[in-house]
Amino acid sequence: MIREAIEDDKINILKFCENTFSWGDYIADVWDYWQTERNLFVFEKNFPIGICHAVFLKEHVWIEGIRIKPEFKRQGIASKLIKHVESLAIEKQIHSSLMLIDTQNKPSLEMSQNLGYRSYQTWNFYSLLPGKNNAFEISYANTLKENEFPHYVKSWRWIPLEKETISLLNRKNCIIHSGDEHKSTAILEDSEHFKKTLIVTLFAGSDSNTVNLLYFLQNHGFEKKYQRVQILTKETLPKFENLDFKLSFHLVQKLLS
Ligand SMILES: CC(C)(COP(=O)(O)OP(=O)(O)OC[C@H]1O[C@@H](n2cnc3c(N)ncnc32)[C@H](O)[C@@H]1OP(=O)(O)O)[C@@H](O)C(=O)NCCC(=O)NCCS
Incomplete structure (x- = not known):
């Protein structure tokens, strides 16, 4: 069947x-x-x-x-x-199974609980409109350590951030950060399914560092002619013009034996 x-x-x-x-x-x-x-x-x-x-x-x-x-x-x-x-x-x-479920999707959450899945993290989805600005200062983060962040989002799939993945992302200049103390870090990748869509995994530090990154992303989106910049983050982002909160998702996990 x-x-x-x-x-x-x-x-x-x-x-x-x-x-x-x-x-x-x-x-x-x-x-x-x-x-x-x-x-x-x-x-x-x-x-x-x-x-x-x-x-x-x-x-x-x-x-x-x-x-x-x-x-x-x-x-x-x-x-x-x-x-x-x-x-x-x-x-x-x-050894484990993961799914992403909208926090408002009761049927799916009920089903996942019945099957033994537990919410393990909650992620927020924001959409950012590309636009020209000059107000940012970022560096490429070739200092990202293994296990600093467990996953990043590649085409809406949560992928482990292991050593090889980090070096590949570094080589492609996909990891950026802003600030030294309470730094904010972002991983940028094109969607494999949707044209002109940039998917950003954002690990937000201080609000000022995050705002700096958002300025960069907005400008980058404009210069590279992206239609959509989709941001996934565990944090609540500071207010920023043309940044819209869309949905929250539970990342649910089940250990398989
Ligand atoms: C969510 C969805 C996939 C469930 O499919 P389904 O075949 O009806 O699910 P199952 O019959 O296997 O349900 C298993 C259990 O989940 C829970 N459940 C499923 N639908 C439910 C609902 N509408 N309300 C409350 N609980 C529900 C129940 O506990 C159910 O067991 P029960 O029927 O014995 O009470 C289906 O409703 C669907 O296609 N929804 C739209 C798409 C979607 O949300 N996909 C998941 C995205 S993460």
């Missing part, structure tokens, strides 16, 4: 993934990419009625895009899809 997605599933699945949330849904934008990555699972009962995508990393499995056709909800289908991914992760000797 659970199998890898095939090209023909797309049309059926996208029909029930248009208005999932008040703002719509993003599955249509990522479907082809996820299918190429593989581990896009479909639950079929004569026809496809549910999906989820998994990314198997060394440290954890990342589960995303769980969608159940409305008339088939509350039949345990999402739980079966998640358990399927967890059992594949266990076979691969991966």
Whole structure:
């Protein structure tokens, strides 16, 4: 009943993934990419009625895009899809599973709790409008230490910040910081799914250092012609013109045995 997605599933699945949330849904934008990555699972009962995508990393499995056709909800289908991914992760000797859930998404939070997931961090999502300014001073942070921050966000997936990842990001000049005391640090990467979208993981120190970084990001976004700058941070950011708070998410985790 659970199998890898095939090209023909797309049309059926996208029909029930248009208005999932008040703002719509993003599955249509990522479907082809996820299918190429593989581990896009479909639950079929004569026809496809549910999906989820998994990314198997060394440290954890990342589960995303769980969608159940409305008339088939509350039949345990999402739980079966998640358990399927967890059992594949266990076979691969991966010891933990992570998901990101909107703090207002009660059904999904209830489901994750029933499956043994616990909220482990809360992250805030802000959107920043690019614009020209000259008011910033930043440095490239080739001093970032391993374990200083456990994860960064790559295309909306929380990825462990290990030594090799840090040096790769450093080589690409993707890590910047502002200030020495209570410094604010940001990791910048292009979205792999959306054009002209910059995704920023921000570890905020003092408000003045954070504001300095925001000025940099706003200008960088303008100069590089980004349409969207999406900021993910555990902190509450200071007030800043054209910075909008959007949503909060729980990062939920389950240890697999
Ligand atoms: C959230 C969602 C994936 C759940 O799918 P589902 O197949 O209905 O979930 P399950 O049947 O496996 O539910 C398992 C448990 O989760 C909880 N749950 C699921 N939906 C719930 C709801 N609407 N209200 C309260 N609890 C709910 C219940 O405890 C349920 O067990 P029960 O039915 O025995 O009481 C589905 O509602 C959906 O597609 N929502 C829109 C997309 C979405 O939010 N995806 C997750 C993004 S992180």
